[in-house]
Amino acid sequence: MAAGQVIYTLWLREMKWLIRAKSRLVASIVQPFLWLAIIGVGMSSTFGTIPGTNITFLQFMISGVIGMTLLFSSTMVGVSVLWDKQFGFMKEILVAPVSRTQIMLGKVLGGMTTSILQGLLLLVAAAAIGIRPSGIVELLQVLVFMVLISASFVSIGLAFASRMEDPIAFPIVMNFLIMPLFFLSGGMYVANTAPGWLSFLSRLDPLTYGVDGIRTAILGTSPLSQFPIWLDFAVLGVFAVVMILLGGYLFRKIKA
Amino acid sequence: MPAIVTRGLTKKFGDLVAVDHIDLEIEEGELFGLLGPNGAGKTTFIHMLSTILPPTEGTAKVAGSDIREGADSIRAAIGIVFQDPSLDNRLTGRENLDFHGRMYGLTKEQRDERISKVLELVGLKDRADSLVETYSSGMKRRLEMARGLMHRPKILFLDEPTLGLDAQTRRSIWDYIRMLNDIENVTIILTTHYIEEADYLCNRVAIIDHGKIVALDKPGALKDRLKGDVVSINISDPEKYLSIFRKSKLVKGAKIVDGTLYLQVSSGERAIPKLIDLANKHGGQVHTVSLSRPTLEDVFIHYTGRAIREEAPSNQARIARIAKAHGLR
Numbered sequence: 001m002a003a004g005q006v007i008y009t010l011w012l013r014e015m016k017w018l019i020r021a022k023s024r025l026v027a028s029i030v031q032p033f034l035w036l037a038i039i040g041v042g043m044s045s046t047f048g049t050i051p052g053t054n055i056t057f058l059q060f061m062i063s064g065v066i067g068m069t070l071l072f073s074s075t076m077v078g079v080s081v082l083w084d085k086q087f088g089f090m091k092e093i094l095v096a097p098v099s100r101t102q103i104m105l106g107k108v109l110g111g112m113t114t115s116i117l118q119g120l121l122l123l124v125a126a127a128a129i130g131i132r133p134s135g136i137v138e139l140l141q142v143l144v145f146m147v148l149i150s151a152s153f154v155s156i157g158l159a160f161a162s163r164m165e166d167p168i169a170f171p172i173v174m175n176f177l178i179m180p181l182f183f184l185s186g187g188m189y190v191a192n193t194a195p196g197w198l199s200f201l202s203r204l205d206p207l208t209y210g211v212d213g214i215r216t217a218i219l220g221t222s223p224l225s226q227f228p229i230w231l232d233f234a235v236l237g238v239f240a241v242v243m244i245l246l247g248g249y250l251f252r253k254i255k256a
Numbered sequence: 257m258p259a260i261v262t263r264g265l266t267k268k269f270g271d272l273v274a275v276d277h278i279d280l281e282i283e284e285g286e287l288f289g290l291l292g293p294n295g296a297g298k299t300t301f302i303h304m305l306s307t308i309l310p311p312t313e314g315t316a317k318v319a320g321s322d323i324r325e326g327a328d329s330i331r332a333a334i335g336i337v338f339q340d341p342s343l344d345n346r347l348t349g350r351e352n353l354d355f356h357g358r359m360y361g362l363t364k365e366q367r368d369e370r371i372s373k374v375l376e377l378v379g380l381k382d383r384a385d386s387l388v389e390t391y392s393s394g395m396k397r398r399l400e401m402a403r404g405l406m407h408r409p410k411i412l413f414l415d416e417p418t419l420g421l422d423a424q425t426r427r428s429i430w431d432y433i434r435m436l437n438d439i440e441n442v443t444i445i446l447t448t449h450y451i452e453e454a455d456y457l458c459n460r461v462a463i464i465d466h467g468k469i470v471a472l473d474k475p476g477a478l479k480d481r482l483k484g485d486v487v488s489i490n491i492s493d494p495e496k497y498l499s500i501f502r503k504s505k506l507v508k509g510a511k512i513v514d515g516t517l518y519l520q521v522s523s524g525e526r527a528i529p530k531l532i533d534l535a536n537k538h539g540g541q542v543h544t545v546s547l548s549r550p551t552l553e554d555v556f557i558h559y560t561g562r563a564i565r566e567e568a569p570s571n572q573a574r575i576a577r578i579a580k581a582h583g584l585r
Binding site: 002005006008009013016017020021087088089091092093094095096097098099256 | 306307308328329331332334336338340341342343344345346347351355356358359360361403
């Protein structure tokens with residue numbers, strides 16, 4: 001049977017959920033704006049521009065907040081798999097004559113859509129306060145990085161979910177992963193001027209390349225960019241592919 | 257060609273043998289019942305046949321394909337209604353069916369036509385566009401039955417189809433199952449621990465206990481095997497009278513279940529006064545006596561040594577726990 005139809009079917013279900021879960025929708029939109037408004041604006045008024053540049057902290061932080069939002073919402077997509085197991089719907093999915101890979105890809109695309117929508121909202125909000133990519137190419141670059149970040153972390157979340165049972169434990173476990181990834185990513189501080197050990201750990205964090213890529217795309221190449229944008233793209237691209245393959249492999253053995 | 261053939265099919269969860277070397281053949285078009293208490297291994301058995309659970313040992317062919325190698329073609333040929341709910345509560349009834357139709361590769365026209373047909377069949381047409389979370393448990397069950405049929409499976413597995421439903425809903429589901437089997441000629445394998453369900457519906461019944469088939473035949477033939485009536489006697493100190501009655505020529509078989517003596521005799525009406533006399537002679541005080549023609553329940557007691565109603569929840573809980581520990585919920 002057409003793989004496309006199966007993937008679309010699963011994606012469509014995620015979209016129906018998204019639209020129906022009003023409270024979740026509102027919370028996931030409001031949260032990143034709170035970060036921007038409170039932390040971003042507060043820090044900017046305290047510190048002004050970042051030393052050695054004419055970039056405000058708010059401008060600096062926007063890519064970090066986008067990265068954070070994508071990271072959080074993407075990894076948490078896995079919890080839907082656990083609720084499906086809990087409510088028995090996973091059995092209905094698994095007994096259908098479709099491959100596990102198609103099921104996983106449907107979930108990945110659904111999760112990516114949800115988290116990229118949040119990223120786009122942030123991008124619109126940032127544009128409203130004057131922070132925006134300088135042209136269409138730069139905008140597309142931002143989108144590419146959003147796609148790669150969400151593909152990577154949705155896959156990681158699904159890989160974990162395929163091995164877990166308890167939907168309550170899932171966010172707690174994922175927080176162990178999310179928090180270091182976020183804090184090491186250089187979303188909230190300038191990694192170039194951080195102590196050597198921190199800078200080293202930061203380079204091991206795949207999210208670093210996503211945040212750096214988005215930052216360079218929005219602000220242009222600046223002293224705050226850690227790597228050339230092609231390197232960001234290459235590292236994160238490879239990581240995303242590996243995570244999708246790993247997630248797909250683990251998902252093949254999923255139990256209802 | 258038989259619809260299902262199993263050879264030594266076995267499933268172990270650690271030390272627990274949930275299904276123990278089952279050999280079984282089910283013909284096309286049969287309405288076959290697996291009767292047994294909770295925890296007997298019925299669900300594990302059909303989960304293996306529907307390729308959800310890999311077997312530990314043995315083989316099975318379903319719709320001509322091996323459950324290990326031919327999982328994909330088996331999945332396309334079967335439908336299953338699970339014991340536990342498996343609906344998406346946040347979708348409407350119609351959307352659940354639509355999801356199913358898409359997963360089984362039906363076109364838009366096929367989906368629309370079959371959705372309206374199966375909704376009509378289970379009487380859910382006017383609630384089709386409500387969210388499933390607003391449905392009663394009987395409605396959910398009917399929706400699951402409708403869904404199991406949408407892709408026109410050759411073989412349909414029904415795991416405890418009427419568990420926990422009220423008498424009226426149960427009746428309508430029974431009629432529906434019969435109609436499917438008669439008119440659509442779907443091979444149906446149902447598990448149940450309701451004796452009357454197996455008796456009313458099934459062409460053949462396998463009594464399954466501790467993962468093994470202990471008896472297999474037509475319901476009528478199973479009952480005939482008992483040859484005679486069953487007298488049940490409530491008496492103080494039943495163990496003492498068990499051995500006394502066993503010595504009597506009248507009694508062909510005797511058992512204690514739940515403190516009640518069950519005696520197999522050829523003619524109950526004649527035997528009862530003599531049995532009471534016999535008890536009195538040994539100083540026994542008979543509290544109550546009842547006489548029954550053999551039912552499937554008696555057959556069950558005969559083969560397993562206990563009443564089906566006494567169920568073994570501990571065993572089921574144990575299976576669930578062990579299965580969970582092995583990540584096989």
